Amino acid sequence: xxxxxxxxxxxxxxxxxxxxxxxSQNMNHEYMSWYRQDPGLxxxxxxxxxxxxxxxxxxxPEGYKVSRKEKRNFPLILESPSPNQTSLYFCxxxxxxxxxxxxxxxxxxxx
Amino acid sequence: AQSVTQPDxxxxxxxxxxxxxxxxxxxxATPYLFWYVQSPGQGLQLLLKxxxxxxxxxxxxxxxxxxxxxxxxFNLRKPSVHWSDAAEYFCAVATYSSAxxxxxxxxxxxxxxx
Numbered sequence: 583x584x585x586x587x588x589x590x591x592x593x594x595x596x597x598x599x600x601x602x603x604x605x606s607q608n609m610n611h612e613y614m615s616w617y618r619q620d621p622g623l624x625x626x627x628x629x630x631x632x633x634x635x636x637x638x639x640x641x642x643p644e645g646y647k648v649s650r651k652e653k654r655n656f657p658l659i660l661e662s663p664s665p666n667q668t669s670l671y672f673c674x675x676x677x678x679x680x681x682x683x684x685x686x687x688x689x690x691x692x693x
Numbered sequence: 694a695q696s697v698t699q700p701d702x703x704x705x706x707x708x709x710x711x712x713x714x715x716x717x718x719x720x721x722a723t724p725y726l727f728w729y730v731q732s733p734g735q736g737l738q739l740l741l742k743x744x745x746x747x748x749x750x751x752x753x754x755x756x757x758x759x760x761x762x763x764x765x766x767f768n769l770r771k772p773s774v775h776w777s778d779a780a781e782y783f784c785a786v787a788t789y790s791s792a793x794x795x796x797x798x799x800x801x802x803x804x805x806x807x
Binding site for chain 2: 586615617622623624625626627640641672674679680681682684685686687
């Protein structure tokens with residue numbers, strides 16, 4: 583089954599403790615992206631990647647890192663999480679950027 | 694800069710009634726426009742998209758949307774809603790320049806009255 587898989591679904595952590603949210607897609611898509619969803623703000627793009635080893639900042643990249651060492655994986659790294667990064671995170675991938683395929687989301691709480 | 698406005702935060706309609714969700718965009722060139730739906734606890738799923746051509750586009754689940762350049766709008770419609778349509782709906786606009794950005798609106802939550 584074609585899908586985008588994010589892990590974990592839920593994560594509670596404390597300020598400053600490094601964490602990684604994984605994202606993997608099995609559709610051989612070149613384009614992948616991370617979004618955060620906050621009430622009243624919709625989805626805002628954090629980082630995106632056009633292909634392996636090619637990443638770029640979205641609208642809200644501060645406090646986040648990404649890497650794209652393999653085509654299928656696009657992890658999101660929070661080196662020192664802060665409470666304002668409490669949010670619902672979505673990974674998405676696309677073949678031609680005409681349709682995004684989304685993961686089921688990761689609800690992150692930073693205490 | 695491109696932007697998307699969904700003026701209705703929450704809409705409630707009766708099952709079987711018609712639906713229209715509003716979306717206005719700001720973009721200098723011809724936009725690429727999308728509607729996505731998010732069911733509770735799920736990721737987003739594409740309902741329909743407009744790139745060019747016929748300004749009335751058909752999507753999945755009986756939805757359609759009409760692109761009106763003069764009004765900078767891309768409203769989503771459905772003639773008769775079902776209880777399963779209760780979800781959050783997002784309009785999005787994209788540019789396919791080197792920035793490859795897709796901008797989402799803030800969403801409209803749809804509730805269905807039995």
